Amino acid sequence: xxxxxxxxxxxxxxxxxxxxxxxxxxxxxxxxxxxxxxxxxxxxxxxxxxxxxxxxxxxxxxxxxxxxxxxxxxxxxxxxxxxxxxxxxxxxxxxxxxxxxxxxxxxxxxxxxxxxxxxxxxxxxxxxxxxxxxxxxxxxxxxxxxxxxxxxxxxxxxxxxxxxxxxxxxxxxxxxxxxxxxxxxxxxxxxxxxxxxxxxxxxxxxxxxxxxxxxxxxxxxxxxxxxxxxxxxxxxxxxxxxxxxxxxxxxxxxxxxxxxxxxxxxxxxxxxxxxxxxxxxxxxxxxxxxxxxxxxxxxxxxxxxxxxxxxxxxxxxxxxxxxxxxxxxxxxxxxxxxxxxx
Amino acid sequence: xxxxxxxxxxxxxxxxxxxxxxxxxxxxxxxxxxxxxxxxxxxxxxxxxxxxxxxxxxxxxxxxxxxxxxxxxxxxxxxxxxxxxxxxxxxxxxxxxxxxxxxxxxxxxxxxxxxxxxxxxxxxxxxxxxxxxxxxxxxxxxxxxxxxxxxxxxxxxxxxxxxxxxxxxxxxxxxxxxxxxxxxxxxxxxxxxxxxxxxxxxxxxxxxxxxxxxxxxxxxxxxxxxxxxxxxxxxxxxxxxxxxxxxxxxxxxxxxxxxxxxxxxxxxxxxxxxxxxxxxxxxxxxxxxxxxxxxxxxxxxxxxxxxxxxxxxxxxxxxxxxxxxxxxxxxxxxxxxxxxxx
DNA sequence: TTGTATGCGTTATCAG
DNA sequence: CTGATAACGCATACAA
Numbered sequence: 001x002x003x004x005x006x007x008x009x010x011x012x013x014x015x016x017x018x019x020x021x022x023x024x025x026x027x028x029x030x031x032x033x034x035x036x037x038x039x040x041x042x043x044x045x046x047x048x049x050x051x052x053x054x055x056x057x058x059x060x061x062x063x064x065x066x067x068x069x070x071x072x073x074x075x076x077x078x079x080x081x082x083x084x085x086x087x088x089x090x091x092x093x094x095x096x097x098x099x100x101x102x103x104x105x106x107x108x109x110x111x112x113x114x115x116x117x118x119x120x121x122x123x124x125x126x127x128x129x130x131x132x133x134x135x136x137x138x139x140x141x142x143x144x145x146x147x148x149x150x151x152x153x154x155x156x157x158x159x160x161x162x163x164x165x166x167x168x169x170x171x172x173x174x175x176x177x178x179x180x181x182x183x184x185x186x187x188x189x190x191x192x193x194x195x196x197x198x199x200x201x202x203x204x205x206x207x208x209x210x211x212x213x214x215x216x217x218x219x220x221x222x223x224x225x226x227x228x229x230x231x232x233x234x235x236x237x238x239x240x241x242x243x244x245x246x247x248x249x250x251x252x253x254x255x256x257x258x259x260x261x262x263x264x265x266x267x268x269x270x271x272x273x274x275x276x277x278x279x280x281x282x283x284x285x286x287x288x289x290x291x292x293x294x295x296x297x298x299x300x301x302x303x304x305x306x307x308x309x310x311x312x313x314x315x316x317x318x319x320x321x322x323x324x325x326x327x328x329x330x331x332x333x334x335x336x337x338x339x340x341x342x
Numbered sequence: 343x344x345x346x347x348x349x350x351x352x353x354x355x356x357x358x359x360x361x362x363x364x365x366x367x368x369x370x371x372x373x374x375x376x377x378x379x380x381x382x383x384x385x386x387x388x389x390x391x392x393x394x395x396x397x398x399x400x401x402x403x404x405x406x407x408x409x410x411x412x413x414x415x416x417x418x419x420x421x422x423x424x425x426x427x428x429x430x431x432x433x434x435x436x437x438x439x440x441x442x443x444x445x446x447x448x449x450x451x452x453x454x455x456x457x458x459x460x461x462x463x464x465x466x467x468x469x470x471x472x473x474x475x476x477x478x479x480x481x482x483x484x485x486x487x488x489x490x491x492x493x494x495x496x497x498x499x500x501x502x503x504x505x506x507x508x509x510x511x512x513x514x515x516x517x518x519x520x521x522x523x524x525x526x527x528x529x530x531x532x533x534x535x536x537x538x539x540x541x542x543x544x545x546x547x548x549x550x551x552x553x554x555x556x557x558x559x560x561x562x563x564x565x566x567x568x569x570x571x572x573x574x575x576x577x578x579x580x581x582x583x584x585x586x587x588x589x590x591x592x593x594x595x596x597x598x599x600x601x602x603x604x605x606x607x608x609x610x611x612x613x614x615x616x617x618x619x620x621x622x623x624x625x626x627x628x629x630x631x632x633x634x635x636x637x638x639x640x641x642x643x644x645x646x647x648x649x650x651x652x653x654x655x656x657x658x659x660x661x662x663x664x665x666x667x668x669x670x671x672x673x674x675x676x677x678x679x680x681x682x683x684x
Numbered sequence: 685t686t687g688t689a690t691g692c693g694t695t696a697t698c699a700g
Numbered sequence: 701c702t703g704a705t706a707a708c709g710c711a712t713a714c715a716a
Contacts, residue, residue, distance in 0.1 A: 003709055014687045019711055029685065044477075049455045050395045051709035054692050059392065061435075070421050072621060075411045082411075082438060091452070093403075093435045096424060110433070114391045223624075248621075256624040279414060279590075282565075282598040283625030345693055356703040361695060371701070393693035396708050 002043040011039035022047060053115070062305065063111040064094045064120040065104060072248070072277060073294060074122075077146065080298025081120055088306050090117070097124045108132045118142040118305045120298075123150045126191040142308040146301045148191045149320070156308060158301040158321040162192060162274075165290040165325030166199025166244070169272050172288070172327060173242045174207045176335035178270060182215040182240035184229050184250045193221070196246045196274060215240050219250050226253025227260075234261055234269065241336055242270035248277055251287060258285070266334035276328055288333035291326045344385040353381035364389060395457070404647065405453040406436045406462040407446060414590070414619060415636060416464075419488065422640025423462055430648050432459070439466045450474045460484040460647045462640075468533040469493045484650040488643045490533045491662070498650060500643040500663045504534060504616075507632040507667030508541025508586070511614050514630070514669060515584045516549045518677035520612060524557040524582035526571050526592045535563070538588045538616060557582050561592050568595020569602075576603055576611065583678055584612035590619055593629060600627070608676035618670050630675035633668045 004022075008015045013032055020028050021036045028036075039045070053059045062085050066074050078094060085092045093116070097103045104124045109132075111119060121133065121143055130150050137143050137155060145157040173181050183200045186193030197216070204211055214236070219225035226245055230253060233240055245251035251273035258265055265271045265285040276291035300321055346364075350357045355374055362370050363378045370378075381387070395401045404427050408416050420436060427434045435458070439445045446466045451474075453461060463475065463485055472492055479485050479497060487499040515523050525542045528535030539558070546553055556578070561567035568587055572595060575582055587593035593615035600607055607613045607627040618633035642663055 004711095005709080015710080016687055016712080017685090020686085023711080027685070032686080046451065046455045048396075048457060048709050050392060050401065050457050051692090052711075053392050054390075054396050054694090055709080055711050057692075068421070069411070069417045069424075072414070072417075075414075075417050078436075079410070079412050079438065082436070091435055091437075091456070093433055094424070095433075096421065109388070113388045114433070252621065252624050259624070259626070277621060279594065279619060280622050280625055282594050282601070283622055283627070284601070285625070346695095347693080357694085358696085358703055358705095359701090362702085365695085369701070374702085390693050393708090394695075396692090396710090397694045397696085399708075 001048075002045045003048070004045075006043055007036065007039045007045050010043060011035045057115075058117055059115050060090050061114070061116045062090050062092050062118050062120060062302065063107075063114075063116040064092050065097060065107055065111075066094065066122045067099050067124065068096050069094065072279075073275060076294035077122075077298035080295035080300075081302045082298075084299040084302035085306075088303075090302075090306065092120075099124045101125050101129065105132045108136060112136060112141065116141075118144070118309045120144055120146055120301055120305060121155075122146045123148050125150070127151045140312070142305055142312065144301045144305040144308070146297055154318055156304055156313070156318050156320070158297050158304065158323065160292045160297065160323050161325055162195035163199040163202065165292070165327075166196045166246070166274065167203045168199075168325075168327050169274075169288070169290050170200050170203035170244060171207070172329065173244070173270060173272060173333060174203065174209065176270070176333060178242040178336060179209055180212065180215060180238070180240040181209075181242045181244060182217065182233050183244045183246065184217050184219045184226055184254070185246045186221040186250075187218050190221075193218075193246060200244065214238075219246070219253075221247050222249045223253040223256070226250035227257050228253070230254040230257035231261065234258070234263065240269075242272065242333070245271075245273040248273060248275035248289075251275070251289075255285065255287070265332045270334065270336075271332040281330070285332045286330040288330045289328045291328050293323050293325075296323055343390075344387045345390070346387075348385055349378065349381045349387050352385060353377045399457075400459055401457050402432050403456070403458045404432050404434050404460050404462060404644065405449075405456075405458040406434050407439060407449055407453075408436065408464045409441050409466065410438050411436065414621075415617060415634075418636035419464075419640035422637035422642075423644045424640075426641040426644035427648075430645075432644075432648065434462075441466045443467050443471065447474045450478060454478060454483065458483075460486070460651045462486055462488055462643055462647060463497075464488045465490050465492045467492070482654070484647055484654065486643045486647040486650070488639055496660055498646055498655070498660050498662070500639050500646065500665065502634045502639065502665050503667055504537035505541040505544065507634070507669075508538045508588070508616065509545045510541075510667075510669050511616075511630070511632050512542050512545035512586060513549070514671065515586070515612060515614060515675060516545065516551065518612070518675060520584040520678060521551055522554065522557060522580070522582040523551075523584045523586060524559065524575050525586045525588065526559050526561045526568055526596070527588045528563040528592075529560050532563075535560075535588060542586065556580075561588070561595075563589050564591045565595040565598070568592035569599050570595070572596040572599035573603065576600070576605065582611075584614065584675070587613075587615040590615060590617035593617070593631075597627065597629070607674045612676065612678075613674040618668075623672070627674045628672035630672045631670045633670050635665050635667075638665055 008018045082092050095107045101124050149157045217229045272288040274290045276289040350360045437449045443466045491499045559571045614630040616632045618631040
């Protein structure tokens, strides 16, 4: 592979001059510039970005740590990040943690050794031992948290209005005449689960509806728990008229339960869920959903990060961007035909 | 950030010694080794992988060029690649081309400037101007093609048995009593489209069934064309009893058409498609599908690539791995209740 | 305006 | 077995 030296000698100039035409900054004679450019073309020269990084102490590389690219929530987010990164001259290297903190810690080490300029982070854990991120941030590595905000850490973040999203959806169900609305959560102690449940509580309270503990059920964000809980709910003595799932995994289980019990939505039960999946929309039932702007989370997070790289945050003034969700009303949340019971 | 020099002076040894304990290779006295390790811990030293890359002329980085991570076919493939890369001490940087060759060319330049050790490539185009990949390969950059094989290029590849996958599915439909089986392809001149159509032709020929040109329709792999073509097929004078879609995008359109016409599968029409999407399986209709081992494509491609990096291919002996598909039979391909017509 | 020299943080070669 | 030193390819003062 030709180096800058080869270009220089072929063009009959010094390496300094070649470097100058490469960076385009310095004023260099038209004559020399064309000679250098010819040499570059003839040699098929490509500047060695590794050497450049070493010298300039910047890699133009962003690290991105997510849970699992196979989880359909992430591809759009990654794409948003990648597009924003590319637009600013950065590249992205992505890592999956499968929600395991020890893996997150490994990746942190690796990324810091590779001297990434900044980090996009979807934390594996909201609380617990976050010392690796704390230390990295303290040592000056720009970090932007996506989707979830770890507790007790001063970091910029881009999240979604989980509470408001659920609230608007529950309000919609109430408006359609539902009073016995069940919610399946992601389980206690989880960031997303807590915030989403709050939206339910808010909406119910605002409508003056009583809370039935039997209708507020803890799942674990996975299909299996949605299936089991939905079956319990639907076969109980006093079943709900609507079920809200706190993420799409749970919703899959609920949909499955409805079919396995020989029921149909919206005829027998109204359904709604957090997360929108365009791919399933042509199938039945057509489920009402709360869509989050995944692409924007990635894109805006990346733009924020790059801004921080260029001008580091002073003191503890951090920015927290919270993006709105959108309610996608579909057939599954049709209203009750008769007046609601007690 | 501390450097190897800082570690050396703190441990009272030379940089050479520190380098030796880092690489673990050279024999170094137990005494010195512990002193160095202590210094490393105390300074929280992390070797600068950029500098190491410059010196060793290897980045331990693999480039991966795909069409679009948002296309549900890719996340599993990327995940497979990432896992295999991580297991071998490499990291992956991913790029989307949106099927645009000019973008592919840009990414090639970038990746070569960054001195990636190898490339995982899902080509944007099967034929046409592939000079950038040809040149890169000729200059010694290890490249493994995934999913599609570009024409006239000597490159290792990992693909799927597209023809066999479709054939087995059509055979299944025939076995269920279907004779008028329609196929919606990805359009003429495309690699995947051609191979998949061949499976249909093979199965029909083997069963001695006549080919009806009206049932072999060119789509473009997207939902809209699936919708339009399916509507035509279903409302024609002599409609098919089964429709096979050559990818999942087309299938989405077909499913939509069936519902919009007030029909139901399998009651009124049998359905089957290439590509399996686990997420849609709980919804109705439950569509029979040909599943490809996406994760394995990525994983095996990566392992092959790393092998090539370590021991480059001699001459033109290239390896082409072709992975089998799996037929996932679901409700939508139920048999005909009455004997099939002519 | 252009050329020269130094250093970025490592690894590797070679004396000692 | 350990230490000094020369690259790796580039950017950047600084000198000419």
